Amino acid sequence: MHSLQVAMPITRNFAQTHIKYMAERIVKSLVLIAVICCSVQFLAARMVHVGIAQNPPKCYMDDEGKPAGIFVEILNSIGNEEGWELQYQLGKWDENLLKLQSGEIDLVADVAYTTDRDKLFDFHSIPVLSSWSQVYSRKGLGIQSIIDLDGKRIVVLEGSIQQQALNTMVRGFGLQVTITAVQSFDDAFKAVAENKADVAVTNNFFGRMHANSYGLEDTAIVFEPSTLFFVAAKGRNVDLLDKIDLNLKQLKQTPDSDYYKAIRNWTSESTGMIIPLWVKVMLLIIGLGLLISTIAGFVLKRQVRLRTHELQLANADMENRIIERTKELASAMQAAQQADMLKSAFLATMSHELRTPLNSIIGFTGILLQELPGNLNDEQKKQLHLVQNSSRHLLSLINDVLDISKIEAGQLDLQYSIFDLKKSIEKVLLLVKTQAEKKGLEVNTCYQHDSLEIECDQRRLEQVILNLLSNAVKFTETGSITITTMEQNECYIISIQDTGIGIPLSELDRLFKPFHQIDSGLTRKYEGTGLGLSICYQLLNLLGGRIVVKSEPGKGSTFRAIVPKRGANGKKQTDSCD
Amino acid sequence: MEKNKQILVIEDNPSNLYLMQYLLGKHGYTAIEADTGLKGIDLALTSKPLAIILDIQLPEMDGYEVAKAIRAYSSLDDTPIIAVTSYAMIGDRENAIAAGASAYIEKPINPDTFIREIESHIQEYSERSKLCES
Incomplete structure (x- = not known):
């Protein structure tokens, strides 16, 4: 069941497709038959002779002798529909009418309706075109209205509707004009162009198409609107006229019909003919502009391409240089690392x-x-003490230089341990005591507590204290040195105050820079490398502390070493130590 | 049994070697001298000294290697190695201890305290060994 239900629509679909296919075949066959019928009809076509005058764009013979124009195209469309074989004959305007009378031709195209003509010929009822007459003048003549025609030479087409209307008008306005009749509109425009006349009167179709090429301009004088038809001799080709009406009616109802195509073809061409000069100039300029911009665009494109190429080259060059530079940097880095290792x-x-x-x-x-090898006399002892002092001093200098080098190379080895700061200070004091006593300096100590437990690098902290104390003794001639300790925010503040020469304000900044000693020069009053304070500064930094100095020249200095109580972990707290 | 008073000094610099030998001699010790690491290891094995004073900067075989080699002999387990060096860079102390030295003395030595330092290290080492055994 299930499969059947599915099959059903397929079968139905198939049937529908089949029917559709059959219908298509039938339609195709019918079309074929119709075409054949038409061909048969065409074979038995009715011969229709049509007279046209040289009156573009309405009707004319082109350069190759082919009939053309709006009337021709529309009639061709009708003839095609009705199976007429159309034979066009070019003739002068009045000749054509005579030939029509004589039966030489069946139709004349492009005839304006007048009651007079209606008496002589048969008109169909739906007009092919509407037309009017217009006055065209040489440029710059300044003809604005009919009055301006007074005293002018006017050319018209012999036997044309314009001739009659003009005569009536001139008479009506009482104008003094010279009217010349010529055989074609072309002759009329030529006469004006050659200054044999001042103005020409033609229909608007011809005027629009040709005025410009003869150097004429249209005036505002427009008259005699008329409707244009095909005409036949009285009573002779009524069937043709009926068919024309029938077809025109249909053609005019369809917007895209041959009728409108024909009008569009010819009138749009004529609008092309009346393009004013400035528009042409503009168009030319725009055209030139376009051309220039196209060329410029091309040139620019080319330049852009060239530039792009250059940029690509530059880019490639840059990349190469970056690669080279990177290599150089890598080798420089290696060299630096090697230098570091060398150091x-x-x-x-x-x-x-x-x-x-x-x-x-x-x-x-x-x-x-x-005196292990034997006893010494006093002089020997004195001199050996001098050797010992000098060698110890030399050792301290070497140690200073090596220390600062190690600190800067990041190779200083800190050994943290817990010890009593008070004991360390006492130990260091012993080392400088002799020197201080020699100078007669008073050394005072003041501890906040009896025990000052600290976790630090004992040797390095003692080095700092020794350095500061040695400096105090070295730079103080009279007075005292006072050592105090304070506890604040998990830090110890070791303060060493002297009554020495002091440090000028201007020197305080540079005090902790390496190789700095005030009054430095070849003749120094105080020996030393000038590294001591720099080492103190950097050691305290490493220990998580810092050093602060206050000084007044001539009065003395106070150095404060601030050290965290609990090793490197106490580092964070030193910011609050002050 | 007579108390062992022999101390092996491995040091390549003659004046420093003489300095230590003299100091030790003056304090009742007998210094056995070796100016290279290899000679030092030989002497250590043959004479089984009370302690070994070892310079780190030695020609051919440096002090770290010598310490490691000596520590490879279980017969010398009881012998403390005291490294003496003028190196004072990061890790010197750690390297020496890691190589098997039991103590570390920085040069230049202080003649007033040197013997006391040596004696205290020997004392410390023997106490540590006893603790380990028990």
């Missing part, structure tokens, strides 16, 4: 090479002063 190797070597001989000097001096 480390240099530091290690220097450290070893300088300390090894010092090890002997300091070692043996110590042994001699211990």
